[in-house]
Amino acid sequence: MLEPPQAATAEDVLALARRLPDQPVDPRRELSGELLSLRRSIDLLELRFAQVSGVFAGQPQFEDSCGESPSAWLRHECHLTGYAATSALAVGAEVEQLPRSRAALTAGEIGFGHLALIARTSQTVRESLEAQGVACAGSPVLDEQPILAQARRHTVNRFRRDCSHLRHALDPGGALAEHNALSASRFLELRPRDDGCLELEGWLDPEGGAALRTALAPWSRRSGTDDLRPLARRQGDALVEFLLRGLDAGVLPAHGGQRPHLQVTASLATLTGRAGSSAGELELGGPVPVATVQRLACDAAVSRILLGPDSVITDVGRSLRVPGPAVRRALRSRDQGCVWPGCDRPAPFTDAHHLVHWAHGGTTDLGNLVLLCFRHHRAAHEGGWQIARTADGAMVTMPPAESFGPWSLAVDPGPYP
DSSP, X not given: OOOOOOOOOHHHHHHHHHHGGGSOOOTTSOOHHHHHHHHXXXXXXXXXXXXXXXXXXXXXXXXXXXXXXXXXXXXXXXTOOHHHHHHHHHXXXXXXXXXXXXXXXXXXXXXXXHHHHHHHHHHHHHHHHHHTTOOOTTSOOSOHHHHHHHHHHSOHHHHHHHHHHHHHHHOHHHHHHHHHHHHHXXXXXXXXXXXXXXXXXXXXXXXXXXXXXXXXXXXXSOXXXXXXXXXXXXXXXXXXXXXXXXHHHTOSOOXXXXXXXXXXXXXXXXXXXXXXXXOEEETTTEEEOHHHHHHHHHTSEEOOEEEOXXXXXXXXXXXXXXXXXXXXXXXXXXXXXXXXXXXXXXGGGEEEEESSOGGGTOOSSGGGEEEEEHHXXXXXXXXXXXXXXXXXXXXXXXXXSSOOGGGSSOOOOTTOO
């Protein structure tokens, strides 16, 4: 009489798994089949891990022996992320109520990521309904057939949206409460540093995150073939440019009797770049270099304040905005956008730049003005680049004679997105 085969243990699987990494991979053969088999094996092991985790979390002695939550134990002892640990526990708790989903995973029709999303949705809906007094313990809370059809068609990332829609359909009250809780959790912490920089730390709910990404999208795209900035740098520049445009537009509510704006205080010697002059003072930002003062003053409202020998204010002149509205309209009509060779930024994304700065005697007229985007305006001032118009009207640029650090356009291309 033949004895029934013994069930494989986790130790047997571990022993086999330990031998696999030592086997060489032959790049000459077709590897797709092996990848699919390995992925299905991993999915099945994930399912088994989740089943054991569910039973483990329900053991009465767990609290006494571990002294922490099941999720924390899995994170620490099994080296999992928080999401992976809670996903395993959700599958372990819900899989018995999801027979079709389990069968689809076993057949290789969906992955463990799909099953985890189905289980988390089922668990969330169940907990919300029970909190509302609806008895649903031990019974399914969702129809597997339609959601499985979506799982078979969509990637895990796309399927996450499907499950979110299902959650809203099954439990609109709970979904609304969760949405309100996320909105109430928004925060933005601003930490000034000694060097005038500002560290940001924050968290936005889906609505806030979508609003920020939508607002920054047109400002963070590449400005031409020479724009080799990585995405994170472009988004940082985009945030600054977006804020500056908002201040220039005057759409913010008045504070202290006037619209908010950047305020830079500088002496005439600093503005003209005289040797030995002090830095400019950016309100809420600290000292800034002469080149930055000149860039900010290139297209800004300038107020003259005269000080006596004892630093007492003796005269305050009227605010002068350069250039005026008529000149701006003509400038936009002529240049259409940033004139830096190779740049395609349209006119609404540009500032007026004096080819010869007005502090050095340059005139504020069309002959001495061009439109430059935020990045190239910085290059022309802080970066040390020169831009000039030839006799036939073409624009040419000349790189700086010395390196000015990261503001130079000569940036390493790197594997940037």
